[in-house]
């Protein structure tokens with residue numbers, strides 16, 4: 001089976017969050033199951049240089065305002081990638097994947113991701129290059145318009161199957177209706193039962209409306225988004241398609257995240273050789289200017305600093321974390337107020353709180369290896385990968401009981417500890433006080449060395465790889481194709 005992934009980011013080529021990790025790992029996990037999966041993504045600066053064996057597939061003249069080229073190549077890990085090289089859309093000397101240097105969206109994001117979606121549809125229809133997929137797997141709003149282009153294609157009847165995976169419903173790709181013509185969409189696309197969303201045009205709604213099947217990245221989030229509280233305005237539409245919506249928990253790439261074999265980690269360790277983790281903790285404390293003390297619990301955060309992640313609650317709970325004597329390291333970037341809040345905390349508590357503002361892949365690995373616990377007080381969390389890395393590294397997740405966090409962490413309550421099944425700490429409701437209590441519970445658990453190490457070993461033995469999820473995606477692909485051929 002041939003599957004085209006359409007994704008705006010892909011590890012290790014371009015990444016702002018977990019979407020990249022999924023797009024970079026799932027195709028590789030599908031390969032042994034007989035799936036030829038290739039990832040179509042934008043040719044951001046520096047991406048082509050990371051690929052080997054690049055060849056030109058086709059010219060894409062006049063692609064949304066300029067000439068472009070489709071290039072094929074492979075990553076070192078063997079991932080097959082199709083890059084849209086379109087300097088007018090993707091070559092920018094400053095800013096990020098979605099935001100300009102002033103921190104606001106690039107003004108032409110509709111054209112940038114419209115083009116990604118348009119090329120996705122063209123490849124799907126077999127009109128570009130010689131390789132055409134049986135199925136197109138769309139990821140988030142940036143790929144949503146592919147479903148619209150296929151829906152309105154002159155040969156729509158022979159279009160391949162489509163699956164949209166919603167990684168985050170908070171990002172809906174909303175643009176003024178006047179952008180429709182520049183996106184080469186017919187006027188009926190903007191009907192209420194099309195992609196119109198409260199007077200705007202929504203890329204995500206196009207994907208939800210016209211993909212054969214929908215999935216999201218955990219069973220709990222799949223249920224949550226059907227409710228008005230968590231559905232972010234899409235719950236009505238999603239309820240109509242509830243029987244076609246599946247929740248599949250993400251895996252992690254064992255070749256990238258393995259404490260026994262991680263080039264970023266100074267001292268490799270396993271669940272049997274847990275003592276070696278202490279050397280990584282000491283090295284991390286030293287690197288960040290924290291007091292080097294084995295007996296002090298070290299909490300960590302590696303995150304986008306946004307409302308979703310609930311880190312304002314951690315700022316509020318910080319006095320109680322500090323009062324326990326514990327340490328905290330924060331690596332993140334995003335909301336300036338949150339950045340300032342954590343910087344202020346590190347100034348107020350030198351040697352006890354350390355803040356690194358920025359995006360640093362290598363440091364994120366050193367933190368997972370060196371910290372004792374990883375905190376995720378998310379208000380909502382479709383899946384979350386950071387807590388899965390925490391499990392793998394014996395860095396116990398302290399998480400809000402929402403979405404994928406609820407599905408992947410077993411709270412260290414009395415019964416779970418007695419039965420030896422606990423893997424972390426959960427709290428609810430998602431407020432500062434319950435978070436502070438969870439942190440205090442974690443410190444208590446940390447001080448009980450036997451119970452802590454037992455929990456670490458249990459966490460590290462959890463199967464968090466991609467095998468199970470890859471099998472589920474394959475079944476879903478097969479169902480879509482079987483349904484199409486009826």
Ligand code: ADP
Nearest residue numbers: 017018303304332358359360361364384385386
């Ligand atoms: P989300 O996709 O919502 O940001 P996930 O937990 O699914 O959340 O994935 C986050 C990914 O991004 C993880 O791989 C995490 O290590 C990484 N990450 C987040 N912030 C940073 C940062 N500042 N530096 C390095 N890696 C980061």
Ligand code: GLC
Nearest residue numbers: 018019167381382383384385
């Ligand atoms: C999104 C979600 C996160 C999820 C990731 C990958 O960014 O916020 O919870 O893990 O996508 O699916």
